[in-house]
Amino acid sequence: MASRNQSRVAGAFLAFVLLMSPAPGIGGHLSETAAIERLFRDDPIRETWFTPTFRAQLPLFQLSEIVAQLTRDFGPVVSVEVNRGAGVIGLEHATIPVRIKLNARGQIGVLYFGRPAATASNTSEIIDSLSGLGDTVSVFARVDGRERVTRSADERLAVGSAFKLFVLTAYEQAVSRGDIRRDDVVRLAADDLSLPTGVLQTVPVGTPVTLETLAALMIQQSDNTATDALIRVLGRNRVENLSAHNRPFLTTGEAFRLKTDMAADLRRRYATAAEDERREIVKAARSHPIPSVDKLVAGPTWTVEWFASTRELCDLMEALKGSPILAATPAAPVTAEHWAWVGYKGGSEFGVLNFTAAGVRADGTPVCLSVTVNSRAAIPVARGASLFSGLFSTYR
DSSP: OHHHHHHHHHHHTOEEEEHHHHHHHHTOOOHHHHHHHHHHHHHOOOOGGOHHHHHSSSOOHHHHHHHHHHHHHHHHHEEEEEEEEEEEHHHEEEEOOOEEEETTTTEEEEEEEOOOOOOOOOOOOHHHHHHSSEEEEEEEETTEEEEEEEEEEOOOOOOGGGHHHHHHHHHHHHHHTOOOOOTTTEOOOOOGGSSSSSGGGGGGGGGEHHHHHHHHHHHHHHHHHHHHHHHHOOOOOHHHHHOOOOOHHHOHHHHHHBBBBBGGGHHHHHHOHHHHHHHHHHHHHHHSSSOOOGGBBBSSSSSOOOOOOHHHHHHHHTTTTTTTGGGGHHHHHHHSSSSSSEEEEEEEEETTEEEEEEEEEETTEEEEEEEEEEEESOOHHHHHHHHHHHHHHHTO
């Protein structure tokens, strides 16, 4: 589950900026290196630096925002190395892969920024940088059964969509016991429909879907409707048995209903209520339709959340290791390169950020890293992703 603001930031930087237009070749008096340096050092960015096709695809104010965000998160540019259209931008705290193509007039026709990678010189420096991302930060790392980092590792923080690891675990356990089969088909119910992220909220009620499809969408696209459908099919009690401190275990639709301005009183009651009263509050919330995205509170709502420690999340990930459903997606801050297997699930919304990844080295050594940040202010998602990626890569 991701908020509007945090999703925009994550989309801008965890995904890629890739724009292409025909370019007859490199020419003029401007080198590729100089063209990139100018983007990061001159203000404002000017129309004449780009081909008309490029400008039509990406408004320059958006490119200016991306460059400004990169320098806010990772510091000023310190070096640019480009050769034949490909290279690396060196910022103070990260390196960024770049591709560029100039036309005969020296205008940019192609520009691609890859995922930033942290450049901290050692793991302790990266961990210290992670600890500065928000008000409360938890970091846990385990390699071959040995704990490497245990910074607030047992503190249960809000983890956003990383809670879906509990649901996936309940699903895999039910499959193992023979209670359900992966190819069992269920029909989407009206109560399953939630807000994005995901795609199933656009599918008609009654559409048949296999359980394996629901589980895959839940993890690989963080599909909220798929998650709620899977919780319904499994039964809420199965998931609660794995997470006694999250009772009732909320569906995303229930959480969204409690995260609106109109539900402020219900949230206050929920924060201090015993379990039975909380269930009644959730029941009352379900009587209201799912809200539109613009009705959600634009700020942290930690009283209505899913809570887990980073140690717990690593326990779940390592127990699920080898699951094809957990395979890291292109948007994840980790890649399968150099690993025999790698899985990932994270979560983000305003004031909440989690990254959890598990890997298996070529020699069979298991690795897990989980980082959670809670903050009253907006969290720099791109910088967090870069630091997490950098720390995870030190264990491969």
